[in-house]
Amino acid sequence: MKRFFEKRLAFGFLAARASGGAVAQVTETPPTEVEPVLRVPAEDYRTQWVQIGAFSLLAENPAEGAREIHTVHVERSALEAYLRDGDFPNGTKIVKEAWSTRTEVLTTGTASYADKLEGRFVMVRDAAGTLGSGARFGDGWGWAFFAGDETRMTVTGDYKVDCLACHEPARDQGLLYIQGYPAVRK
Amino acid sequence: MKRFFEKRLAFGFLAARASGGAVAQVTETPPTEVEPVLRVPAEDYRTQWVQIGAFSLLAENPAEGAREIHTVHVERSALEAYLRDGDFPNGTKIVKEAWSTRTEVLTTGTASYADKLEGRFVMVRDAAGTLGSGARFGDGWGWAFFAGDETRMTVTGDYKVDCLACHEPARDQGLLYIQGYPAVRK
Numbered sequence: 001m002k003r004f005f006e007k008r009l010a011f012g013f014l015a016a017r018a019s020g021g022a023v024a025q026v027t028e029t030p031p032t033e034v035e036p037v038l039r040v041p042a043e044d045y046r047t048q049w050v051q052i053g054a055f056s057l058l059a060e061n062p063a064e065g066a067r068e069i070h071t072v073h074v075e076r077s078a079l080e081a082y083l084r085d086g087d088f089p090n091g092t093k094i095v096k097e098a099w100s101t102r103t104e105v106l107t108t109g110t111a112s113y114a115d116k117l118e119g120r121f122v123m124v125r126d127a128a129g130t131l132g133s134g135a136r137f138g139d140g141w142g143w144a145f146f147a148g149d150e151t152r153m154t155v156t157g158d159y160k161v162d163c164l165a166c167h168e169p170a171r172d173q174g175l176l177y178i179q180g181y182p183a184v185r186k
Numbered sequence: 187m188k189r190f191f192e193k194r195l196a197f198g199f200l201a202a203r204a205s206g207g208a209v210a211q212v213t214e215t216p217p218t219e220v221e222p223v224l225r226v227p228a229e230d231y232r233t234q235w236v237q238i239g240a241f242s243l244l245a246e247n248p249a250e251g252a253r254e255i256h257t258v259h260v261e262r263s264a265l266e267a268y269l270r271d272g273d274f275p276n277g278t279k280i281v282k283e284a285w286s287t288r289t290e291v292l293t294t295g296t297a298s299y300a301d302k303l304e305g306r307f308v309m310v311r312d313a314a315g316t317l318g319s320g321a322r323f324g325d326g327w328g329w330a331f332f333a334g335d336e337t338r339m340t341v342t343g344d345y346k347v348d349c350l351a352c353h354e355p356a357r358d359q360g361l362l363y364i365q366g367y368p369a370v371r372k
Contacts, residue, residue, distance in 0.1 A: 047265065047369065050233045051257075054257065056297070056298040057298075058252070062296075063244075063248045065244045068294075104365075106352075113363075169293065
């Protein structure tokens with residue numbers, strides 16, 4: 001587990017490792033079985049859902065390009081509901097994949113692309129507060145992070161500690177970084 | 187059209203403008219009506235097709251983060267055929283969107299995300315060489331670039347000049363940068 005405990009930041013659920021490479025989980029909660037409603041979806045969301053956006057995170061040494069690429073996936077029906085109603089229906093899952101990258105100098109320039117899946121963030125819309133009651137639920141969502149390929153064992157304990165540090169700045173837009181999602185921000 | 191003609195590189199269909207900002211088309215072909223088979227798809231490929239990968243291109247001043255994000259889309263049935271057969275069926279369209287970015291310092295670090303659509307590359311699989319015969323067809327594909335929101339008027343003249351400069355290094359993998367597509371490279 002060492003790799004997940006290397007660095008703790010005041011603000012940051014994820015932090016770049018000193019090497020600038022992969023994602024590091026900074027919570028110190030040992031993996032526990034997550035509530036079923038918070039599991040990584042069993043279906044093939046990469047091909048069956050809609051990827052609504054991608055974030056590129058710069059390496060600590062910027063010349064190295066992107067250290068991570070994050071891709072964000074929701075069900076098509078949930079996206080359509082959001083565009084119609086301005087909110088995701090109760091039970092909507094948002095899956096954000098965190099990939100470490102490979103970077104090459106290609107003809108277009110220094111190009112980084114997804115290499116290894118470092119982990120996945122799941123948020124489940126719980127506007128009514130009825131989907132769960134533990135420390136992974138609150139502020140209208142359920143929250144969990146899963147390292148690597150894990151789908152059930154989460155290292156998220158209390159979302160207020162592990163998740164809000166990064167999401168709090170987006171509170172006035174429903175705790176989501178809407179600006180990164182071209183399909184949603186229109 | 188000035189923005190599209192600012193900079194010509196020996197290798198490069200696209201080049202960063204001196205400002206490091208947006209995509210610049212470097213071919214000097216005036217826009218012409220494209221063959222119908224090469225048009226940007228009329229359907230909503232962003233939500234109906236599969237996004238198979240994203241490339242992050244570093245700014246000329248690396249501290250500025252990514253200058254462009256490219257996202258690549260194919261039909262689900264074409265992806266399934268590729269995974270089964272190792273090739274895309276004749277007529278498969280690959281759409282690569284080139285977005286200029288916005289970059290913010292967020293809790294996760296310097297984060298860049300898609301801002302403005304600068305243009306789209308369309309490749310159509312033409313293994314049999316039957317879909318077209320002009321200078322935009324060859325090497326098993328049809329090729330066209332469309333600036334901004336354009337879907338029919340292309341600035342691509344001869345694909346050998348405008349497209350192969352960037353794709354030639356990927357010849358041994360079917361002229362595609364397969365390494366950037368996690369779903370395909372498995």
